[in-house]
Amino acid sequence: MTAPFNRPDAHGYYGSFGGAFIPEMLHRNVAELQARYLEIMQDPTFQRDVDALLRDYVGRPTPLFLAERLSAKHGTQIWLKREDLCHTGAHKINNTVGQILLAERLGLKRIIAETGAGQHGVATATVCALKGLECVVYMGEKDIERQAPNVARMRMLGATVVPATSGSKTLKDATNEAIRDWINHPVDTHYIIGSVVGPHPYPDMVARFQSVISAEIRKQLLEKTGSELPTHVVACVGGGSNAAGAFYHFLEEPEVAIVAVEAAGHGVHTDMSAATTQLGKPGILHGSMSLLMQTEDGQVIEPHSISAGLDYPGIGPMHANLYKSGRGIFLSATDDEAIASAFEVSRLEGIIPALETAHAFAALDQMTFSPDDRVVVCLSGRGDKDLATYMQFMH
Amino acid sequence: MSRLHELFKHKSSRILNVYCTAGFPHADSTLPVMKALQDAGADIIELGMPYSDPLADGPVIQQSSGVALQNGMTIAKLFADLKDFRRDVSIPVILMGYLNPVLQYGFKRFCGDAAAVGIDGLILPDLPEYEYETIYGPVMKAHGLDMIFLVTPETSEDRVRRLDELSSGFLYAVSSSSTTGSGKKMDSVEAYLMRLKGYGLQNPVLVGFGIRDRETFDTACKHANGAIIGTAYIQQLEHSDEVEKATHDFLGSILT
C-alpha cells in the first residue's frame, strides 16, 4: 500500500515534506509531544472529553447547508459546512479544544499561541478562560490593526496580546515570536499552534483535531443525499487547517476532487501575493520542510493577502504533498475576487463569510460543475471580524 | 587533523570563541572583523550566516542579521569574501546558520565551497540529528567539516551522549533555555556544567548564550573548556565605528 495522504510517517514526513527542524532548545518539548500525542488522543476518556466540549461548548455538529441560490448560480449542488457557527466563529476552536485538553494531560499551565486573523487567538483565549490557564497570544502589529475586534475579544477573555514587530508584522512574525517565547519557557508552557504547520507532530495533531469537519460531512451528506462522498471539497488554505480538516476523510477516496484555494493577493504574478504552491520552492519554515516563498538565497519572502489568516509564506506539509503528488487541485483567488465573493455570498445566502473563506467561494467561479455534482465548501468562519475591511468596499 | 582538534590539543581551557554575523556592521566588515578578533586573542571565530527568520535568536542578533541582509550578504557573497581569508587568519573558523539558506545554496555545493576556502566546521541549529545522520552528515564528513551540536540544561544524559558522539570539534553547551542575548541569570549554570563534565564526553565543551563579560566568562571556564560570546560583541560593534578598536577593547576586558 502507498503512504496515506492524511497521515505522516514516523518521522513526521508526508512524502518529502514535514519533519521537525527545530533547535535543541525545543527538543524536549517537541519530543514529549511526539512521544505522547497519539497515546493521549486515542485514550477513550480523552476522546470523550473532546467530544463533550465540541458538542456542548463549541456547538458541534455544525450544519451542512444546501446553498440553493449559490447552487443555482453555479448550476450544481453546493453544500456549505458551517464552521462559521462554531463558538467564536471559526473552525479554529476545534483544534484549541483538543490542544487545551492535551496540555492539561501534560500538566502544562501556561499557554501561548500565534494568530493572524485573530480567530485562532480568540479560540485559544477562550479555552484558556474555560480552563483558567494563563494565555499569551502573539499577533503581528499589522494584523492587530486590521483585525481590531478580535484583539478586543482576546483581551476581554483575559489573554495578553503581544505585538510582533519584526519582518512583515504579520502571521509569520507572530509565529517566530511564539516559538521564541517557547524557547524561553521550556518547562511550563504549551504552544497551541493554530494551523497544520510547525514541527512534527503539530501538522498531524492539528489535522486530527480538525478532521471532525470531514467526519461530519460524510455522515451528513449520506443522510441528505444518500451518498457519503462529495464530488468536490473546496477550502481556503493559509497554513491549511480548515482544509486539512475538510479533506481528511476524503483523501483516500480518489473520486473526490480535493480543491485548495490560496490567496493570490494582487495577483500570483505580482510581488504582492501569498499563493505558496504557485510561488514557493521546498524550504524550511517554523520547523518543517514544506513549500515556502523565498528568494534565490533562501530568505523568506514577505507575502501579501488582504486576509490576515492567509497572509503566510508557507503551507502545511500535508498540503505541499497534496500539491506535489497531484492529489490536490490548487487554485488561487485575488484580494478583489475574494471581496466580490464575500458580498455575493452575503446577498445570495444571508451569510457574511470571513475574508479567508471568501477566497474559497471565489474559486468556484474558476471551476465547472455538472448539475448532479455534490460540492462541499468549507465555510471556515464568519466575517464579523472583517467588517472594517468590507466597509471600505461598500459604495 | 582539523584546526579545531589542533587547537584543543594545545589549549584546553579558557578558549574564547566569538560570534559575529557576516556582513555586519557593513557589507565589507567580515574580513576586518575576523582579523581583529584573531589579533585581539580570540581562539575560534563563529561566523553567522544571516537569515530572515532566526528562530533561536534574540533581538540583537536578529537585528544584526537584518542589517547584514540589507548590506547584501548572501552565502555566495560570503564565500567570495572568504576566498583568500586563510592568508590572514589562521585560527579555526566555523559557520553558523539556519538550514534553509544553506539548502537553497545546495548542501553539497555549500560544503565543498566551505572546505575549499578553509572553513573548519558548521553549526546548523535547526538541523535535527535524524536528517543529519541520514542525509547531511555524510556530505559534511566527506568534506572534512566538523559538526557541532547544541545541548541545553533540558537535554537528557542519553541525548547529551548521543549528540556528543555525533559532534566533532567541540560540543556547544547552551547555558540556559533561552534565545540568544536573553540575559537570563546564570545561577544554575555551574551545576549543569559540572553535570556535563561528569559525563566524560569525547568532545571539549564550550558554553554559549549569556556569556557577556569577564565574570560570566570566568564562570563558564571554571567547568568547561571555554565559552562563546555573541550578543555582547555585536553590541560593541553596533556602538562603535572602529571595528579594530571595539574588538580589542572588548576582548581585552574579558581576557586580561
Ligand SMILES: Cc1ncc(COP(=O)(O)O)c(C=O)c1O
Ligand atoms: C475563518 C478562517 N479561515 C481560514 C483561516 C486560515 O487558516 P487555515 O488555513 O489554517 O484554515 C483562518 C485563519 O485565521 C480563519 O480565521
